Structures are given as structure tokens and as C-alpha cells.
Amino acid sequence: MQKTLKIDGMSCQHCVRAVEQALQAVAGVTVKRVGIGVAEVEYDPAQVDAQALVDAVEEAGYTVEEGRGGVSN
Numbered sequence: 001m002q003k004t005l006k007i008d009g010m011s012c013q014h015c016v017r018a019v020e021q022a023l024q025a026v027a028g029v030t031v032k033r034v035g036i037g038v039a040e041v042e043y044d045p046a047q048v049d050a051q052a053l054v055d056a057v058e059e060a061g062y063t064v065e066e067g068r069g070g071v072s073n
Contacts, residue, residue, distance in 0.1 A: 002032075003050055005039045006065040007057055012036070015062070022060035026052055 007019060020034040028047025032040040041053060054064045 001045050002040070002042050003053060005041070005053060005057060007037055007039060008063040008065055010036045010062060018060050019057055019062060022056040023053065026056050029053065 010016065010019065016034050016036060019039055020031055023029055023031050023034070023039060023041055026043075026048055028044040030042045032042055034040075039057070043050075043053065057064050
């Protein structure tokens with residue numbers, strides 16, 4: 001399953017790398033692209049759910065936008 005996360009608080013390449021590493025650490029997730037303010041991932045719903053993606057980003061110190069497509073297919 002593919003998801004796009006809209007992320008607040010990212011302003012530089014260090015932020016991009018921190019989010020990329022946080023998402024890569026989640027079992028069942030393949031990171032397709034991370035840019036300032038957005039991450040595109042593919043994940044196996046048998047191993048992980050969308051909330052785990054949000055949790056990983058937030059544990060890295062960033063905020064996933066709620067509503068209005070903050071998490072979308």
C-alpha cells in the first residue's frame with residue numbers, strides 16, 4: 001500500500017534525512033521519496049499500519065498534518 005505523508009517542521013536536508021531514517025526503521029516500510037514537507041512510502045499492511053508511519057515521524061521530532069490529506073493514498 002502506498003501513502004503520502006505531509007510533514008510540518010522540516011526545513012533542511014538534515015530534516016529530510018532524519019525523517020527518511022525514522023521511516024526506514026519501521027519494519028515493512030519502503031521509503032520511495034522524502035523531501036521537505038513530504039514523504040512517500042510503500043508499506044505492507046500485514047506488518048505495519050499507517051499510524052506507525054505517523055508515530056515514526058513524530059518520534060523524529062516532526063508533525064504529520066492531520067485532516068486535509070495529511071496522510072493519503
